[in-house]
Amino acid sequence: MTQTEPITVRIGEIVRRGEVIDLPTTVNPAALRDAIRGDDSDRLSVDCERPQPVHDHVGYIHTGMGIRTRTALARAGRSRDLTTESDEEIAALDAEITELDAELAAQESQPAAEYREQIAESSRKRAELREAVEAARGRLEACRDHGIDTDAAVEALEMAIRELSERETATAAATEQLDHARERNRTHRDLKEKRLRLEDRRANLEQEARASLVDKLREEFTAAVDTVPGSKATDPFDAPPVVTALAVARIADLDAPAVLDCDRFDSPAAAGDWLGSPILYV
Amino acid sequence: MLLVITYSRSARESLRNVCRAHEESIVRRFGRAALFEATEFGAFQALRLREKHDDAVQIERTRPFNEFAAVPAAVREAATEYENREEPAVPYAAFASSTDHPSKEQMQESALEPPESVGGP
Numbered sequence: 001m002t003q004t005e006p007i008t009v010r011i012g013e014i015v016r017r018g019e020v021i022d023l024p025t026t027v028n029p030a031a032l033r034d035a036i037r038g039d040d041s042d043r044l045s046v047d048c049e050r051p052q053p054v055h056d057h058v059g060y061i062h063t064g065m066g067i068r069t070r071t072a073l074a075r076a077g078r079s080r081d082l083t084t085e086s087d088e089e090i091a092a093l094d095a096e097i098t099e100l101d102a103e104l105a106a107q108e109s110q111p112a113a114e115y116r117e118q119i120a121e122s123s124r125k126r127a128e129l130r131e132a133v134e135a136a137r138g139r140l141e142a143c144r145d146h147g148i149d150t151d152a153a154v155e156a157l158e159m160a161i162r163e164l165s166e167r168e169t170a171t172a173a174a175t176e177q178l179d180h181a182r183e184r185n186r187t188h189r190d191l192k193e194k195r196l197r198l199e200d201r202r203a204n205l206e207q208e209a210r211a212s213l214v215d216k217l218r219e220e221f222t223a224a225v226d227t228v229p230g231s232k233a234t235d236p237f238d239a240p241p242v243v244t245a246l247a248v249a250r251i252a253d254l255d256a257p258a259v260l261d262c263d264r265f266d267s268p269a270a271a272g273d274w275l276g277s278p279i280l281y282v
Numbered sequence: 283m284l285l286v287i288t289y290s291r292s293a294r295e296s297l298r299n300v301c302r303a304h305e306e307s308i309v310r311r312f313g314r315a316a317l318f319e320a321t322e323f324g325a326f327q328a329l330r331l332r333e334k335h336d337d338a339v340q341i342e343r344t345r346p347f348n349e350f351a352a353v354p355a356a357v358r359e360a361a362t363e364y365e366n367r368e369e370p371a372v373p374y375a376a377f378a379s380s381t382d383h384p385s386k387e388q389m390q391e392s393a394l395e396p397p398e399s400v401g402g403p
Binding site: 200 | 289294337
């Protein structure tokens with residue numbers, strides 16, 4: 001137990017201090033857990049050290065809970081500053097990933113969708129304009145064939161051609177912008193791809209680290225499961241969640257208190273002694 | 283077909299789920315990429331993924347490759363003959379230099395015929 005400052009629990013007007021705090025059963029234990037994690041309410045607050053990751057698993061021990069034994073056990077090991085061979089490489093990868101994230105944030109990905117939409121719209125219009133040019137040309141020829149004055153038809157044809165040419169210029173510009181956007185996005189994706197590889201590598205190492213921590217604590221955990229009050233002989237990795245959580249909490253070096261809502265112990269003090277951790281007993 | 287490539291763990295997971303749930307629309311699966319059928323439903327699934335994961339999902343449209351329509355005979359012949367060369371250690375540049383085969387640089391500078399002109403979109 002690294003805790004030196006006593007914990008302070010405030011529930012409305014009631015204030016309790018200590019390492020092992022007995023609370024009336026009317027208090028909502030889940031709200032206590034949330035308060036420990038910093039989610040205080042006006043009525044309820046818990047002043048304590050910041051909970052470690054293992055607290056996610058054993059911060060609220062109650063009937064009907066679930067627990068991921070290996071992850072919880074590995075985090076209990078971390079709360080005791082146990083290390084593994086993978087740690088150094090994990091830290092190096094974290095640094096690399098942070099660096100990559102900065103690089104990724106610095107280069108915005110390009111809004112290529114906008115250009116795609118412009119191009120699609122443009123080619124639809126272009127097809128229409130081409131038809132309009134053909135039609136105008138047809139009318140001009142008809143005028144000539146029938147010896148009618150062609151001025152209006154010539155003007156209409158010229159206008160249609162101009163519109164088509166403007167449209168073609170716009171399409172070409174959008175296509176060029178899309179090409180540029182694709183080019184820049186490719187660099188962006190190269191970085192993302194690299195990040196993904198690093199993350200995968202990190203996840204593998206994390207798994208190795210977890211396995212190694214579980215290995216280191218296996219005997220201690222088995223012994224802890226055996227001594228949980230009222231626990232029956234069982235495969236320690238297949239014990240009921242409350243038993244598992246109590247054993248993990250005993251192994252862990254908890255900074256923040258665990259909320260205990262189970263009837264395994266004769267008294268809060270007995271629970272505190274067995275766990276060797278600060279607790280809020282409901 | 284639609285080539286869907288993912289660039290994050292969560293996008294890859296979503297792609298995996300889509301592939302599992304809609305096997306009939308998936309032509310082929312690779313690690314973090316997949317080929318979706320070129321149907322509106324295939325596009326719907328691809329677009330859903332991009333909506334969810336933004337630029338961690340890349341969608342490209344692929345087309346059947348017809349080398350007889352898109353690639354000049356000289357290039358096809360060069361590929362065939364280079365792969366059947368007598369001396370396995372000879373790099374392509376050396377292999378091509380004493381023959382009529384196109385150089386690497388020539389080929390790099392020549393874009394393929396666009397697919398539209400060789401069998402429609």
